[in-house]
Amino acid sequence: MNIIIPIKQVPETSNVKMDPETGTMIREGVESIINPLDLYAIEIGIQLKEEHGGKVTVITMGPPKAEKALKEAIAMGCDDGILISDRKFAGSDTWSTAYVLGEAIKKIGNYDLILAGERATDGDTGQVGPNIAAYLNLTLGTYISRIDEVTSDSIVVERLLEEGYEKLQMPLPSLITVVKEISYPRLPTLRGKQKARMTDLPLLTASDMELEEELLGLNGSPTRVVKIESPKVTRGGTIITAKDEDMLEESVDKLIEFLKSKEII
Amino acid sequence: MEYRNIWTMAETHEGRLKDVSYELLSRGRALADKLEEHLVSVVIGNDVDKEQINELILRGADKVLVVESENLNDFIVENYSNLVVDLIQKRKPNIILAAATANGRTFMPHVAMRLHTGLTADCTELDIEKETKNLLQTRPAIGGNILATIKTPNHRPQMATVRPKSSKPLETDESRTGEVEIIEFDESLVDGRVKKLASEYSKDSGLNIHGADIVVAGGKGMKKGENFAILKELADKLGGVIGASRDAVDRGWAVYPQQVGLSGKTVTPKLYIAVGISGAIQHLAGMKTSEIIISINIDPEAEIFKVSDFGIVGDLFEVVPLLNKKLQEEVK
Numbered sequence: 099m100n101i102i103i104p105i106k107q108v109p110e111t112s113n114v115k116m117d118p119e120t121g122t123m124i125r126e127g128v129e130s131i132i133n134p135l136d137l138y139a140i141e142i143g144i145q146l147k148e149e150h151g152g153k154v155t156v157i158t159m160g161p162p163k164a165e166k167a168l169k170e171a172i173a174m175g176c177d178d179g180i181l182i183s184d185r186k187f188a189g190s191d192t193w194s195t196a197y198v199l200g201e202a203i204k205k206i207g208n209y210d211l212i213l214a215g216e217r218a219t220d221g222d223t224g225q226v227g228p229n230i231a232a233y234l235n236l237t238l239g240t241y242i243s244r245i246d247e248v249t250s251d252s253i254v255v256e257r258l259l260e261e262g263y264e265k266l267q268m269p270l271p272s273l274i275t276v277v278k279e280i281s282y283p284r285l286p287t288l289r290g291k292q293k294a295r296m297t298d299l300p301l302l303t304a305s306d307m308e309l310e311e312e313l314l315g316l317n318g319s320p321t322r323v324v325k326i327e328s329p330k331v332t333r334g335g336t337i338i339t340a341k342d343e344d345m346l347e348e349s350v351d352k353l354i355e356f357l358k359s360k361e362i363i
Numbered sequence: 364m365e366y367r368n369i370w371t372m373a374e375t376h377e378g379r380l381k382d383v384s385y386e387l388l389s390r391g392r393a394l395a396d397k398l399e400e401h402l403v404s405v406v407i408g409n410d411v412d413k414e415q416i417n418e419l420i421l422r423g424a425d426k427v428l429v430v431e432s433e434n435l436n437d438f439i440v441e442n443y444s445n446l447v448v449d450l451i452q453k454r455k456p457n458i459i460l461a462a463a464t465a466n467g468r469t470f471m472p473h474v475a476m477r478l479h480t481g482l483t484a485d486c487t488e489l490d491i492e493k494e495t496k497n498l499l500q501t502r503p504a505i506g507g508n509i510l511a512t513i514k515t516p517n518h519r520p521q522m523a524t525v526r527p528k529s530s531k532p533l534e535t536d537e538s539r540t541g542e543v544e545i546i547e548f549d550e551s552l553v554d555g556r557v558k559k560l561a562s563e564y565s566k567d568s569g570l571n572i573h574g575a576d577i578v579v580a581g582g583k584g585m586k587k588g589e590n591f592a593i594l595k596e597l598a599d600k601l602g603g604v605i606g607a608s609r610d611a612v613d614r615g616w617a618v619y620p621q622q623v624g625l626s627g628k629t630v631t632p633k634l635y636i637a638v639g640i641s642g643a644i645q646h647l648a649g650m651k652t653s654e655i656i657i658s659i660n661i662d663p664e665a666e667i668f669k670v671s672d673f674g675i676v677g678d679l680f681e682v683v684p685l686l687n688k689k690l691q692e693e694v695k
Contacts, residue, residue, distance in 0.1 A: 225484055228476070229476040238473065239557070241469075258620060268556070277619070323512070331669065333671060335674060338676070339675075339676040345677075346677060346685065349675045
């Protein structure tokens with residue numbers, strides 16, 4: 099079973115700081131990591147390879163430094179990595195990104211399954227996975243929480259939605275996006291890290307693929323960012339300290355009053 | 364043909380319209396009035412409740428398009444996408460809004476890709492740009508650290524998914540009238556490659572934290588899974604459901620569908636009660652757009668208090684049982 103996993107390098111959001119003047123993220127000194135939600139796709143991809151054979155190829159579209167994300171995925175156990183990078187891709191929205199990734203996947207070829215994380219923790223759209231499936235006319239399963247069965251030409255998966263779970267039978271090749279519940283990502287091993295260091299990462303640029311120039315980058319993107327703001331987060335609510343029994347009583351009474359004032363009770 | 368009118372994609376589950384279908388109409392109504400265009404609700408499903416379809420008109424739609432078929436009983440994205448693409452190509456709507464739910468966030472990008480148009484995910488605000496009449500779509504990104512406003516200037520339709528619970532349905536207006544048009548479903552649009560084999564929908568909606576008005580969430584401070592019983596009691600008294608932080612889910616005290624935060628769900632309930640949750644940035648990303656936030660935590664420095672409308676610094680094992688007891692007396 100040959101698997102392709104598109105991943106994204108994202109800023110480590112737990113340490114994210116915003117510039118209060120401009121409202122934009124301060125990227126300096128912020129570490130770049132593999133999108134945490136992609137790790138579940140990488141893990142289940144490696145498990146499927148271990149069980150059914152084949153190989154796992156990770157791909158990423160981004161600046162040259164995104165190579166680090168590919169190396170990390172190889173250190174976990176993926177076989178190959180391909181960097182898709184070109185200045186022409188700068189400013190791509192989800193449509194343009196999926197267009198390039200879709201063409202890259204076509205170029206790589208010979209795959210049974212595309213695995214993707216549910217969404218990236220920076221852009222938070224969850225659109226690129228479904229976009230790629232639509233572009234390549236691959237059947238799509240989203241929010242997959244379990245793989246129940248794999249045969250030579252089909253896969254049975256469980257999909258998580260608001261009301262519960264659904265079991266879907268999908269042909270191969272298909273594209274699935276996975277949620278955290280599907281796996282527990284392993285850590286890179288020392289041997290894996292050595293292998294990653296030795297592995298060459300081929301580079302795919304715009305001219306290596308059959309791309310229409312006017313569909314690339316900012317110019318090829320249907321959406322435009324009009325403005326970016328930092329929302330006010332602090333609410334400055336009433337905080338009561340229940341340091342003794344009287345205060346405990348009082349704080350709970352005040353809370354009930356608060357609930358009443360908001361017409362909750 | 365010019366692209367005109369606003370469509371909202373009603374969402375069905377087992378023949379019933381979900382609440383979010385009406386929430387989308389209140390968003391759509393405001394846009395339709397500004398643009399002086401019609402508001403159309405599109406219902407896709409099988410044997411959908413007729414009274415509910417009429418309610419779409421009473422709650423703001425000028426027209427309802429109903430597409431029903433046994434083949435549309437299950438959400439199979441390829442079928443939905445084929446159908447919606449076909450409808451869009453024939454009728455050319457200007458704006459399409461759908462719910463930012465598992466299904467909405469699946470078929471909308473599928474459709475947008477095929478039509479080569481822009482789609483903005485999980486919007487919390489929508490407006491019309493005065494000069495250009497373009498749709499302005501505002502959404503949180505980077506774990507809620509920024510609010511980005513996005514538009515699709517040169518492609519049509521303009522598409523957005525809208526965060527459930529981020530707006531309220533309009534009151535029903537019995538004087539409203541509108542047409543319900545039944546659209547024949549062309550069976551050639553059935554893709555047939557993917558089959559739904561089974562489903563396991565939770566009987567009580569307890570795991571549907573997206574759809575709940577009140578979420579009572581527990582974190583690491585709960586100390587063990589059994590202690591969630593006091594939260595359950597509180598949630599039951601308020602008519603809410605149980606949510607959890609990543610810590611609590613990773614420890615097995617709650618299940619993944621209950622997880623709120625960056626690697627779980629984003630919720631916007633009327634009331635969010637955070638108990639024993641410190642408020643890591645990843646958790647805040649999943650709940651800070653809640654209308655009212657109440658927190659109970661032993662640590663006065665906990666980040667969660669900064670985003671709270673009301674907080675109690677104290678031992679949750681004292682505060683919550685006392686709150687439950689007093690709420691019980693209130694009911695009497």
